[in-house]
Amino acid sequence: MNFNDALKVLPQYALPQHTLSKLMSYITHSENTALKNWCINTVIRHYGVNMAEALEENPEAFKSFNHFFTRKLKPEARPLTTEKNAVACPADGSVSQAGNITDGKIFQAKGMSFSAIDLLGGDAERAKPFENGVFATIYLSPKDYHRLHMPLAGTLKEMVQIPGKLFSVNTATTRSVPGLFARNERVAAIFDTEAGPMALVLVGAIFVSSIETVWHGVVTPPTAPSVQSWYYDHKPITLKKGDEMGRFNMGSTIIVLFGKDKVQWVSGFKADQLVRLGEMVGRLK
Incomplete structure (x- = not known):
């Protein structure tokens, strides 16, 4: 393990991993309009998500962040x-x-x-x-x-x-x-x-x-x-x-x-x- 990897990884051993996942589940399934739109648009900008491939291209049309995250693609997008x-x-x-x-x-x-x-x-x-x-x-x-x-x-x-x-x-x-x-x-x-x-x-x-x-x-x-x-x-x-x-x-x-x-x-x-x-x-x- 190199030093940079250690800095990123060692704290994970102490984290309450399942508790954090439950919290993330609550956030990603929230249908609060402001929260889910902020999460969706932040991820699209930060990671460069290609919404042109999505069956639903409008980010604000998804009822929750999870709905966006598991979005369907257009049939022709992945032959x-x-x-x-x-x-x-x-x-x-x-x-x-x-x-x-x-x-x-x-x-x-x-x-x-x-x-x-x-x-x-x-x-x-x-x-x-x-x-x-x-x-x-x-x-x-x-x-x-x-x-x-x-x-x-x-x-x-x-x-x-x-x-x-x-x-x-x-x-x-x-x-x-x-x-x-x-x-x-x-x-x-x-x-x-x-x-x-x-x-x-x-x-x-x-x-x-x-x-x-x-x-x-x-x-x-x-x-x-x-x-x-x-x-x-x-x-x-x-x-x-x-x-x-x-x-x-x-x-x-x-x-x-x-x-x-x-x-x-x-x-x-x-x-x-x-x-x-x-x-x-x-x-x-």
Whole structure:
């Protein structure tokens, strides 16, 4: 940890992370006109949000900041790849890391990694299909579109809510907090696809007031006291490639996992690369 990163990160260990997220939830869901308009316009100016892409372009038309933050885009704003055997990018953002799962480990940053078992809630059987597979970690900044979509068509098998911390997931924290993505609160969705099992892991962060999915609604909050699982064999839920599967009600990170010899990332899909929803980021082997 370098000195500048330490100054940014060490105070997070002492912060009441979940309390601050509850406060942020209250603010972002407020329908007070003056408050929500100030928040929305401040974020648009500070981060350079492109409202021309939004289905609703008028910032003051949103009933709350969260309504703005999870805004829909115009259908033509994010075309879905039509390449044969393509894996589509699940989100707007930047690649934190992408590569191979080696000896059960997922690379986080220089000198740090975390296990697929820990990421998926401590269940070795749940993680087994991803042994020696591939992963991609995509960070969503405040300016990005915050709905998450399917990289491939899939049938939902299991959803897992995993309690944890709420550290920031920015670059400084990623370089500094060991096992960050396997420590933060998260929701994992396991799908059967033409590439075999696919895991989409939605990682919470400080000020992320909630994570939700299209089939369940809001999953967190509340924070679960322990790992909770839902199984869907009795009620199949199938989503097409490009379909919305969930959203962050504030920004965070999505991690995608595939099994061994199933998917190959395209060249250029690597750390620090900016990516857009729907573009081709990999292909089936």
